[in-house]
Amino acid sequence: MRMDRNIKERGHDPYAEARKYPEGAYCPECGAVYRQGRWIWSDVPVRLGNPVLCGACKRVRDAFPAGEVRLSGSYVKKHKDEILNLINKTVGQATSRSPLKRLMDIEEAEGNLVVRLTDDHLARRVAHAVHRAFKGDLRVRYSLEERFVRLQWQREM
Numbered sequence: 001m002r003m004d005r006n007i008k009e010r011g012h013d014p015y016a017e018a019r020k021y022p023e024g025a026y027c028p029e030c031g032a033v034y035r036q037g038r039w040i041w042s043d044v045p046v047r048l049g050n051p052v053l054c055g056a057c058k059r060v061r062d063a064f065p066a067g068e069v070r071l072s073g074s075y076v077k078k079h080k081d082e083i084l085n086l087i088n089k090t091v092g093q094a095t096s097r098s099p100l101k102r103l104m105d106i107e108e109a110e111g112n113l114v115v116r117l118t119d120d121h122l123a124r125r126v127a128h129a130v131h132r133a134f135k136g137d138l139r140v141r142y143s144l145e146e147r148f149v150r151l152q153w154q155r156e157m
């Protein structure tokens with residue numbers, strides 16, 4: 001497993017949040033608010049300021065995830081609920097802290113699961129949580145051009 005955190009910072013990312021939004025802008029889709037340089041959840045609904053789609057809602061709209069976790073092997077079929085619970089818990093914690101870290105969808109095909117996320121760090125976190133809890137094999141592939149991380153987890157039996 002190879003992880004190079006430095007490479008990541010250099011690629012061009014059309015969804016990068018480096019760009020500045022007007023203070024107090026809000027996302028009309030999810031209700032996140034842009035304050036002091038970052039998107040946060042607001043305790044109260046905000047409908048003042050400029051409406052602008054946040055990075056996560058943009059990715060959802062474009063169906064363009066930042067990371068993908070593929071889970072395969074006979075273990076997935078047998079322990080699907082436990083695995084999904086862990087994934088949802090891990091994502092839920094991240095989402096509650098940052099509007100940009102969200103689950104896009106979970107696709108199920110032939111007993112395998114494909115989890116798509118709006119944030120590459122979150123994709124890593126989900127894959128590592130599964131790996132820690134259920135062992136198995138984890139492989140990481142990072143595409144510099146696309147700034148897209150794909151993690152492949154597998155366990156038989």
Ligand SMILES: [Zn+2]
Binds near residue numbers: 031
């Ligand atoms: Zn949003």
